[in-house]
Amino acid sequence: MTIHDVARSAGVSRQTVSRALNDKQALNDKGEIQGATKRRVLDAAREPGCQPSRFARGLVRQDTVTVGLVIPDLLNPFSTEVAAAALGAAGLRGWHVVVHDTSDHPDKERATLRVIGSQVDAVIGYFSSPEEEIDRGTRGVPVVLVGREHRSPRFSSIRVDGADGIRAAVGHLVARGHRRIGMLDHSGHPEPSDRHAWFAAAAAPHGVAADAVAGARQSVEGGEAALPRLLAAHPDVTAVLAFDDVIAVGALRAARRLGRRVPDDLAVVGFDGLRLGDLVEPALTTVALGIGRLGALAVDEAARLLSAPEHPAPRAALAVHGALLPRASA
Amino acid sequence: MTIHDVARSAGVSRQTVSRALNDKQALNDKGEIQGATKRRVLDAAREPGCQPSRFARGLVRQDTVTVGLVIPDLLNPFSTEVAAAALGAAGLRGWHVVVHDTSDHPDKERATLRVIGSQVDAVIGYFSSPEEEIDRGTRGVPVVLVGREHRSPRFSSIRVDGADGIRAAVGHLVARGHRRIGMLDHSGHPEPSDRHAWFAAAAAPHGVAADAVAGARQSVEGGEAALPRLLAAHPDVTAVLAFDDVIAVGALRAARRLGRRVPDDLAVVGFDGLRLGDLVEPALTTVALGIGRLGALAVDEAARLLSAPEHPAPRAALAVHGALLPRASA
DNA sequence: GTGAAAGCGCTAACAG
DNA sequence: CTGTTAGCGCTTTCAC
Numbered sequence: 001m002t003i004h005d006v007a008r009s010a011g012v013s014r015q016t017v018s019r020a021l022n023d024k025q026a027l028n029d030k031g032e033i034q035g036a037t038k039r040r041v042l043d044a045a046r047e048p049g050c051q052p053s054r055f056a057r058g059l060v061r062q063d064t065v066t067v068g069l070v071i072p073d074l075l076n077p078f079s080t081e082v083a084a085a086a087l088g089a090a091g092l093r094g095w096h097v098v099v100h101d102t103s104d105h106p107d108k109e110r111a112t113l114r115v116i117g118s119q120v121d122a123v124i125g126y127f128s129s130p131e132e133e134i135d136r137g138t139r140g141v142p143v144v145l146v147g148r149e150h151r152s153p154r155f156s157s158i159r160v161d162g163a164d165g166i167r168a169a170v171g172h173l174v175a176r177g178h179r180r181i182g183m184l185d186h187s188g189h190p191e192p193s194d195r196h197a198w199f200a201a202a203a204a205p206h207g208v209a210a211d212a213v214a215g216a217r218q219s220v221e222g223g224e225a226a227l228p229r230l231l232a233a234h235p236d237v238t239a240v241l242a243f244d245d246v247i248a249v250g251a252l253r254a255a256r257r258l259g260r261r262v263p264d265d266l267a268v269v270g271f272d273g274l275r276l277g278d279l280v281e282p283a284l285t286t287v288a289l290g291i292g293r294l295g296a297l298a299v300d301e302a303a304r305l306l307s308a309p310e311h312p313a314p315r316a317a318l319a320v321h322g323a324l325l326p327r328a329s330a
Numbered sequence: 331m332t333i334h335d336v337a338r339s340a341g342v343s344r345q346t347v348s349r350a351l352n353d354k355q356a357l358n359d360k361g362e363i364q365g366a367t368k369r370r371v372l373d374a375a376r377e378p379g380c381q382p383s384r385f386a387r388g389l390v391r392q393d394t395v396t397v398g399l400v401i402p403d404l405l406n407p408f409s410t411e412v413a414a415a416a417l418g419a420a421g422l423r424g425w426h427v428v429v430h431d432t433s434d435h436p437d438k439e440r441a442t443l444r445v446i447g448s449q450v451d452a453v454i455g456y457f458s459s460p461e462e463e464i465d466r467g468t469r470g471v472p473v474v475l476v477g478r479e480h481r482s483p484r485f486s487s488i489r490v491d492g493a494d495g496i497r498a499a500v501g502h503l504v505a506r507g508h509r510r511i512g513m514l515d516h517s518g519h520p521e522p523s524d525r526h527a528w529f530a531a532a533a534a535p536h537g538v539a540a541d542a543v544a545g546a547r548q549s550v551e552g553g554e555a556a557l558p559r560l561l562a563a564h565p566d567v568t569a570v571l572a573f574d575d576v577i578a579v580g581a582l583r584a585a586r587r588l589g590r591r592v593p594d595d596l597a598v599v600g601f602d603g604l605r606l607g608d609l610v611e612p613a614l615t616t617v618a619l620g621i622g623r624l625g626a627l628a629v630d631e632a633a634r635l636l637s638a639p640e641h642p643a644p645r646a647a648l649a650v651h652g653a654l655l656p657r658a659s660a
Numbered sequence: 661g662t663g664a665a666a667g668c669g670c671t672a673a674c675a676g
Numbered sequence: 677c678t679g680t681t682a683g684c685g686c687t688t689t690c691a692c
Binding site: 058 | 375380386405450583605609
């Protein structure tokens with residue numbers, strides 16, 4: 001059912017249909033269409049499945065921007081908050097967002113990369129593939145990487161800088177008498193993580209070692225499983241810094257199971273500043289990133305790349321910084 | 331930068347470019363393009379911003395299906411799980427999903443309705459607008475409503491049926507000695523809710539009254555604020571059924587603040603079966619819906635409407651049913 | 661106010 | 677194996 005059919009069934013020409021469908025109100029300054037005609041056309045167009053092709057329309061009016069948002073796992077609260085923030089920022093610009101959940105799976109990420117480039121005007125997301133693969137998949141469209149470096153000038157990235165926040169967290173723990181601080185690091189890709197490096201750098205001046213580390217999968221269960229391992233290997237640990245809030249929540253659960261009272265027997269500090277941290281008991285002390293700001297920055301960057309494709313990133317270091325958010329767990 | 335430009339700069343015709351860009355590997359059975367030519371073209375096309383228009387492509391090859399997913403608030407874990415489920419089900423079909431978060435705001439919902447119809451092939455979602463408005467906004471595309479009835483034949487819906495689950499929950503509470511059961515109902519739109527009706531129907535046979543009700547906003551804070559009101563008005567209440575898990579989690583927090591031990595001093599039962607319920611302490615007893623199934627059903631329905639636009643819903647009552655999931659809070 | 665023409669960028673059929 | 681021809685369905689000039 002094209003506008004041609006509608007035109008025939010309403011006894012007018014295609015253009016009249018187009019006008020009826022587009023000119024919401026008859027513009028008086030350039031009288032486009034008569035009320036009666038318009039009504040007749042709209043009636044004819046009322047049938048199901050009668051819908052102007054978005055492709056044909058998009059071909060002619062290059063207006064609606066669509067960005068692809070790629071996240072590893074929407075059910076992970078961190079992804080959820082990033083997605084919500086990006087959705088909000090994109091909504092402010094009237095952009096549409098197509099969300100791709102890669103399930104933290106290299107294959108699904110590759111599959112996403114294979115199709116996303118041809119369906120959106122820009123890409124924002126978390127990727128674990130090598131940059132070359134990302135480049136190939138997104139051929140032509142601007143890419144904003146979150147929490148990851150880049151080389152291609154077509155790319156931009158939002159860095160996550162937790163150095164200061166983690167320094168503050170370590171200072172906080174030391175001030176409370178902790179001398180042996182462990183870390184539940186992310187057991188994924190580049191190991192040890194940046195966050196571990198920040199931790200080590202912050203611990204050294206206090207004469208605190210940073211070698212009590214256990215790897216955790218990035219889930220509550222991962223954190224829950226990792227804490228006992230950490231404590232078994234390093235029984236003198238009295239405080240734990242987690243790679244992120246989700247792992248920290250798992251650590252909280254494990255601590256309860258182990259009969260360790262938080263924060264008295266064991267202090268727990270997370271990273272990210274998720275809302276989830278405020279729901280658990282005790283509320284999670286954490287290094288909070290402004291995730292809302294992260295999403296907004298990413299969308300802004302996408303907009304900049306879109307409007308000036310040739311310019312490499314000018315603001316050298318686009319980043320969100322972590323800040324210690326003391327709550328009850330440490 | 332169109333394929334025309336690429337063609338010129340590579341010294342070939344447009345179609346050769348098209349072939350190079352589309353035929354991933356030179357198909358031997360119908361040898362489309364030579365490796366050398368292809369490479370030359372791809373090199374020429376390597377520049378930034380050089381990307382075949384998805385509109386032009388979509389116009390010709392009607393393949394990629396895009397569905398619009400409308401949710402009230404991605405940060406609400408219920409929405410998150412629905413979105414994740416829908417994303418998963420859509421991914422299985424190779425569909426793309428554009429997500430619209432209406433922030434639980436009638437204005438934003440209207441704004442979404444205004445644009446969504448012209449950008450997607452089908453719509454799945456939660457709406458609070460009157461059906462007529464939804465109809466107007468989605469003119470032409472199939473719509474699958476979640477948790478809500480419909481009249482238009484172009485619509486379909488996935489019903490949430492918690493009657494059995496709530497009956498089981500009430501039975502469970504009564505068996506544990508509770509004689510006075512309160513409800514934290516949703517303070518939104520149609521009040522009292524279906525869920526309250528199911529509660530009342532389930533309570534009556536046990537001689538339990540269903541008049542101890544307090545309204546809660548649909549958030550943890552909402553539940554947290556509502557529980558004290560409920561208990562103040564009805565001090566004899568020993569068990570609480572919440573409109574959903576999020577509100578129930580709020581009730582759990584409030585109970586702790588009030589010094590009521592759960593489940594000994596106060597039993598709490600949620601609704602939805604969110605993962606969140608398993609993270610809190612004590613773990614939430616709840617009436618669990620299969621949310622994964624809900625998302626899959628919605629996508630299947632969209633597919634059915636898409637392939638047979640004229641047929642009204644045949645499977646009269648597409649629904650997900652709640653089942654009691656006993657954990658620790660009741 | 662409405663109709664006719666042109667063309668958006670691409671791919672699918674055929675020629676060569 | 678590559679180039680030429682014709683649309684996909686719509687909007688935007690321009691005449692009428």
